[in-house]
Amino acid sequence: MDVEVKRASKSYHSSGGKAVEALSAIDLTISSGEFVCLLGPSGCGKSTLLKLIAGIETASSGAVICAGEVVVGPSTGRGFIFQDYSLFPWLTVRQNIAFGLQRGKGTKREKRELAEHYIRLFELEEAAGLYPKQLSGGMSQRVAIARALCLQPKLLLMDEPFAALDAMLRQKLQEELVRIWQRENATFVFVTHDVEEAIFLADRIIVMSPRPGAVSAIVPVQLPRP
Numbered sequence: 189m190d191v192e193v194k195r196a197s198k199s200y201h202s203s204g205g206k207a208v209e210a211l212s213a214i215d216l217t218i219s220s221g222e223f224v225c226l227l228g229p230s231g232c233g234k235s236t237l238l239k240l241i242a243g244i245e246t247a248s249s250g251a252v253i254c255a256g257e258v259v260v261g262p263s264t265g266r267g268f269i270f271q272d273y274s275l276f277p278w279l280t281v282r283q284n285i286a287f288g289l290q291r292g293k294g295t296k297r298e299k300r301e302l303a304e305h306y307i308r309l310f311e312l313e314e315a316a317g318l319y320p321k322q323l324s325g326g327m328s329q330r331v332a333i334a335r336a337l338c339l340q341p342k343l344l345l346m347d348e349p350f351a352a353l354d355a356m357l358r359q360k361l362q363e364e365l366v367r368i369w370q371r372e373n374a375t376f377v378f379v380t381h382d383v384e385e386a387i388f389l390a391d392r393i394i395v396m397s398p399r400p401g402a403v404s405a406i407v408p409v410q411l412p413r414p
């Protein structure tokens with residue numbers, strides 16, 4: 189799924205009534221099948237841009253177009269992974285992963301098999317009956333990624349999904365993510381403030397600068413795949 193962001197701006201109104209401009213006239217194109225990282229310091233508007241693409245937030249002006257359609261709200265074709273996992277605490281790992289499938293197409297059996305496929309892929313077999321509070325951070329993040337991928341989104345948006353993990357686990361999941369991307373034929377957009385993470389993951393790094401009037405710069409980088 190390709191993404192086009194056209195002159196998109198976003199202002200938030202704080203409780204004091206003052207407007208905070210989080211994004212200012214951003215132009216951006218992401219091609220179908222790309223793995224793009226949005227890189228920039230904290231507060232420069234990365235999360236906001238990702239939420240506009242997801243349809244979780246609405247642009248104050250300008251537009252976001254995904255696969256030729258103007259984004260007006262969230263959709264299952266666009267998966268979103270939050271930094272804090274956002275798992276359902278009252279559901280087991282298996283139920284969390286299968287949750288979004290309920291409303292989708294396919295038979296009960298097909299859905300169960302799809303959920304089991306992702307449980308195996310993320311080596312969550314032994315944890316499948318556990319509840320989120322019984323999981324480590326790395327496990328929780330695996331479940332969150334599996335839950336998103338289970339819906340087979342054409343576009344996967346990830347907001348610093350590995351920020352809470354220790355360095356070893358982070359590296360392992362980074363490697364898993366690249367393998368998944370190579371297999372799934374989807375567009376991945378990954379927000380990070382970690383330069384090394386962006387270089388390891390991305391086909392292309394989009395650098396966002398917090399300077400007024402120079403909010404965004406785009407730096408294409410050619411990386412050989414291992």
Ligand code: ADP
Pocket residue numbers: 200201202208209210228229230231232233234235236237
């Ligand atoms: P980043 O993801 O790069 O850290 P954000 O998109 O979270 O940046 O935030 C960009 C700016 O917008 C920051 O100044 C932040 O405080 C502000 N902001 C983000 N979300 C809100 C909100 N819901 N209400 C008010 N201000 C917000």
Ligand code: ADP
Pocket residue numbers: 202230231235271348
């Ligand atoms: P990030 O890790 O992307 O920098 P933040 O910690 O800035 O995220 O924001 C966490 C959440 O709080 C987000 O949903 C964001 O929209 C919201 N938020 C950020 N800044 C503000 C703010 N100044 N006022 C209200 N909500 C905010």
